[in-house]
Amino acid sequence: MIETIYIESEIRSHPRTESILSRFSKARIVECERYGEVFNPKKQNFRLQKKKPALILARKHGNFILDAPKGFGIGGRKNYYFSHMLNCIYDCRYCFLQGMYRSANYVLFVNYEDFQNEINNIVEQNPDEKEITFFSGYDCDSLALESVTRFVREFLPFFQKHKKAVLELRTKSINVNELLNHEVIPNCVVAYSFTPENISQKLEHGVPPVKKRIQTMKSLAEKGWRVGIRLDPLIYHESYKKNYRKLIQEIFYTISAESIHSVSTGPMRFPEKMFHTIERLYPDERLFAGPLENRNGLTSYSEEIETEMMNFCNTILENHLPKNKLFSCLQSSF
Amino acid sequence: MTGKVNFVVALSCEAKPIISHFNLRKRDSTLFKVYSNQDHSIRLIISGIGSSASLKATKHLASVSKDDTSTTAWLNIGIGGHKDLPLATAILAQRIVDSKTKQSWFPQLVFDPPCLTASVKTVEKPDFNYPDDNVVEMEASGFYSAAESYSTREIIHCMKIISDNSQSLSRPPLTETMVDELVNRNLSSIKELVRKLQVLSMEEEERTSDPPFLQECLSLWHFTVTQTHQLKSLLRKWLLLQPGKNVLDVLLPNCKDSRNVIQTLDLHLKNTPVWMDHD
Numbered sequence: 001m002i003e004t005i006y007i008e009s010e011i012r013s014h015p016r017t018e019s020i021l022s023r024f025s026k027a028r029i030v031e032c033e034r035y036g037e038v039f040n041p042k043k044q045n046f047r048l049q050k051k052k053p054a055l056i057l058a059r060k061h062g063n064f065i066l067d068a069p070k071g072f073g074i075g076g077r078k079n080y081y082f083s084h085m086l087n088c089i090y091d092c093r094y095c096f097l098q099g100m101y102r103s104a105n106y107v108l109f110v111n112y113e114d115f116q117n118e119i120n121n122i123v124e125q126n127p128d129e130k131e132i133t134f135f136s137g138y139d140c141d142s143l144a145l146e147s148v149t150r151f152v153r154e155f156l157p158f159f160q161k162h163k164k165a166v167l168e169l170r171t172k173s174i175n176v177n178e179l180l181n182h183e184v185i186p187n188c189v190v191a192y193s194f195t196p197e198n199i200s201q202k203l204e205h206g207v208p209p210v211k212k213r214i215q216t217m218k219s220l221a222e223k224g225w226r227v228g229i230r231l232d233p234l235i236y237h238e239s240y241k242k243n244y245r246k247l248i249q250e251i252f253y254t255i256s257a258e259s260i261h262s263v264s265t266g267p268m269r270f271p272e273k274m275f276h277t278i279e280r281l282y283p284d285e286r287l288f289a290g291p292l293e294n295r296n297g298l299t300s301y302s303e304e305i306e307t308e309m310m311n312f313c314n315t316i317l318e319n320h321l322p323k324n325k326l327f328s329c330l331q332s333s334f
Numbered sequence: 335m336t337g338k339v340n341f342v343v344a345l346s347c348e349a350k351p352i353i354s355h356f357n358l359r360k361r362d363s364t365l366f367k368v369y370s371n372q373d374h375s376i377r378l379i380i381s382g383i384g385s386s387a388s389l390k391a392t393k394h395l396a397s398v399s400k401d402d403t404s405t406t407a408w409l410n411i412g413i414g415g416h417k418d419l420p421l422a423t424a425i426l427a428q429r430i431v432d433s434k435t436k437q438s439w440f441p442q443l444v445f446d447p448p449c450l451t452a453s454v455k456t457v458e459k460p461d462f463n464y465p466d467d468n469v470v471e472m473e474a475s476g477f478y479s480a481a482e483s484y485s486t487r488e489i490i491h492c493m494k495i496i497s498d499n500s501q502s503l504s505r506p507p508l509t510e511t512m513v514d515e516l517v518n519r520n521l522s523s524i525k526e527l528v529r530k531l532q533v534l535s536m537e538e539e540e541r542t543s544d545p546p547f548l549q550e551c552l553s554l555w556h557f558t559v560t561q562t563h564q565l566k567s568l569l570r571k572w573l574l575l576q577p578g579k580n581v582l583d584v585l586l587p588n589c590k591d592s593r594n595v596i597q598t599l600d601l602h603l604k605n606t607p608v609w610m611d612h613d
Contacts, residue, residue: 004428004443028451030428030440038440041487047541048488048534051444105442202610238607279567283541289571290608 002148004028004054006038006105011059016110020057020148027055034058039086039103047281049104050091055148060109064118068135071330074189074228074262076133076166078126082115083139084108084151090141090172091205093287094233097139099274106140108149116158123165130164137170137191144173152178160185170230174208174216184224189261191228192217194251196243199235203287210247214254221259232266232329234309236290236301244313252320263321265313266329267306275299335539337532338406340399341378342392342477347510348412349380351518355525361398366391368398376528385432385456385476392480405538407489407531408481411524413497413513414454414471417464421502424449424520425469426527427492432475433457439478442488444534448526454494462503469494489534493527495520545569547581554582555592565592568599575606 005027011017012031021029032038035058068079086107087097098104109115119134126132136142136155146152152169159167160183167188179190195203197210208216217227229251231244270278272294279288292299300306310328317326343349346367352358356376358369370377377399381391388410396403419425428451430439443451455468456475464470474492481490495516497508517524547569551557557565572581585602589595 006440028428028443030453032429032438032440037438041482043482043486044442045486045488045538048444048486048537049442054442103442199610235610236608237610281541283570284574286574286608286610289574289603291604 002027002055002106003052004030006030006032006035006054006056008032008035008058011057011110014057014059014110016112016150017057019150020055020108020110023148024055032056035107039101039105039107042102044102045281046098046102046104053087053089054105056105056107058107058109059111060114064115065122065134068133068138071328072135073329074133074168074191074264074327075324076131078129078132079135080119080122080132081135081138082119084112084115084136085140085145085149087139088141089144090207092207093203093205093282093285094235094268096270096274096278098281099270099278100139106145108145112151112154116155119158119165120162123162131166131187132164133166133168135168135170137168141171141173142169143171143175143178146173146175146178152182156182156185156188159187163187168228172204172207172213174212176216176220179220179225180223186226189226189228190217190220191230191262191264193230193232194247195231195233195235196240196247198239198243199237203235210250214251217251218254221255226261227255227259228261229263230266231313232264233268234265234306234313235268235287236305236309240309241312244309245316248313248316248320257320260321260325262325262327263317264327264329265310265317267300267310269298269300272297272299335536335543336373336375337535337539338375338399338401339377339528339531339535340392340395340403340406340408340481341376342381342388342395342408342410342473342481343378344381344383344388344412344473345510345513346380347513348517349378350514351521352378352411352524355521356528363394363398366394368395374399374401375532381473381477384472385458385474387476388473389476389480392477393483396480396484402542403484405489405535405542406485407535408477408485408491409527409531410474410477410481410492411517412471412473412492412494413508413516414469414494415462415464415498416452416469416496417467417500419450419452419469419496419499421496421499422516422519423496424523425452425454425494425496426450427452427454427469427474427494429453430474430478430492431455431468435475437475437479439475439482440487441478441491444488445530448523448530449493449520452494454492462498464500469496489531489538491527491531493520493524545573547572550582551586551595555589555595557592561592561596564596565599568596568603571603572599575603575608
């Protein structure tokens, strides 16, 4: 799958680098000084790079843990996010990453311990907080590249020791062996993102089918893991009511409501400039021909459509879950 | 659409097999020798030796390629040395480093390369010491830095053919005939690479091409630059939401001016239901 691996010279001998390289004996290895030399140059084409993304192994030098954007949360007062990886193996047409980065290559920061030290510092600096949430799947899918990153394998034991820190793994992956083989830890939420099956087939390229994701959630829930549902972004289309109703019913038919930690819904929003980048990359995409407008620097559906969709989904969700488990992610910045 | 490829080659003897295979003809040009095929989808320039010459030639070729060069693929072909790669081996550059400035470029390999890949070092003078694992040559950095002004890294590539190594130094110096033969022996790899680049270039041409009815609208009404951008965007949406329908007949026959065209299109598209596939 990965044919080219760029490595910062500085971490060529890092144990995690060596471990990854041992699993890609046939890969083309190219050394660089800083990952930005490969990842950041202007003259790159995200769409073309999606044909064959490379892996870039790098060291992160700061800003390990960041404040979550306003409106992003699942009940906790303090919300942070961190990105051990940039970019995703999936190719979802509504994803902001395609407009955020010039390159579709995957950047993996191998210095996990620095992220963990920073989480530890935040927990220690907030002794009065009962719970602090750390979102891991903001700039990547938390689980999809586990066979390469071993992220879950390395971070679960850490969070097991830091019970006040809640880890959200946000994913569409059905590759959950690491979780199924690990003792359940109560301060971890495995959150699955969904759009209705027909929309998923059209917009979520390379993503496991909705049914398989629901079955995977079921296995995790039966093992005792707390699972979350993320209907974010909500995709407007002619039959959205029928399709979202069907999706929600299918999820709750398969998974007991007691296993569900939280459900969040959110509208599709992009900063205007980012939207134009994405629209130029995919001018043939019907999603972007929808009834979108510019409001407060963001490109989104009209307020009326956003509210209608959020209300519709939340009304159905309230039939299955108490209101304190339902969250609206009205992200206004990226 | 065919996809466009621009070759930048230092020497006539390196270019000869390429000119012959792609049936290129010499075109009028004062500064450099420029060749192209009949439909100008493949062009070639002979730059002369050195990074600076290659940079200038690349810029010149872009300036004489009157059409939009942002979707054109660029390919530098030449000879180079390596400490132990066998003679006549073709390599595609995975990294290019300029020995003087230390600047690096990383061509993005979004296709299966038709040959080995290796890192390439551009030097100012011929260097037969081969101090590291790089292929040593004299043009790639100048070529790449210039080509990057026009296209993206996925469609700008350098192929080098090994002409000397640490075992070959005792042999007689290279002649033009020998260089011609080295390139000739790798023509199949060059052809394959060109095919792959043409496909990518064509995809980019399609992605960036004007939507149907744009030229007709521009000839019927006067649009400002900003309005032209708006019109392009709206006509693309029209194509997606009303495929197969002639916007001029269906929606715009009574429009008086450009403002009216944009307002009419915008309002209509906002009220058009969005059906996704399998909806």
